Amino acid sequence: MKTVTIKDKEFDLFLTEEVIEKAIDNVAARLNKDLAGKDPLFICVLNGSFMYASELMKRVSIPCEVSFVKMSSYKGTSSTGKIKEIYGLEEDIKGRTVVIVEDIVDTGYTMSLMLEQLVCDEPEEILVTTLLLKPDALKHDIKLDYVALEIPSDFIVGFGLDYDGYGRNLPDIYKIKNS
Secondary structure: OOEEEEOOEEEEEEEOHHHHHHHHHHHHHHHHHHOOOOOOEEEEEEOOOHHHHHHHHHHOOOOOEEEEEEOOOEEOOEEOOOOOOOEOOOOOOOOOEEEEEEEEEOOOHHHHHHHHHHHOOOOOEEEEEEEEEOHHHOOOOOOOOEEEEEOOOOOEEEOOEOEOOEOOOOOOEEEEOOO
């Protein structure tokens, strides 16, 4: 589909599933090489990263564990700037290599908070992979180790990303019209 309507907004096709999957292939190849022998724990941030995490983990061939946490700072088409409670991590990460799997980093506020909290649990190292990065929107100095794709600051949906809960199931990524 070239255009989709979600609730009261129209979106145009921005990134096809093929482009997204090629970018994920590249990230997975780097992770497989860099993390060989490290027994990493991948922490996937729900809800948005579920599609990226699923596709990425199909391509990660090294021994690893996968866990999920939930947090959010979006309402509608913009960040609220407030993080809801982070919950779901039950594994002990002390001395472990941790890889955070995120759908999108824009302002970096959510990732900054998550990194700050995880450091308290004394992991060996924390690495971050994100499907999408909006470099022009970044307001926090955070290190992103594996970025699949950089995009402009338009609001997007699809491939796990939503508009008020809708659109996550789209296999392609769409950007809002007239933004």
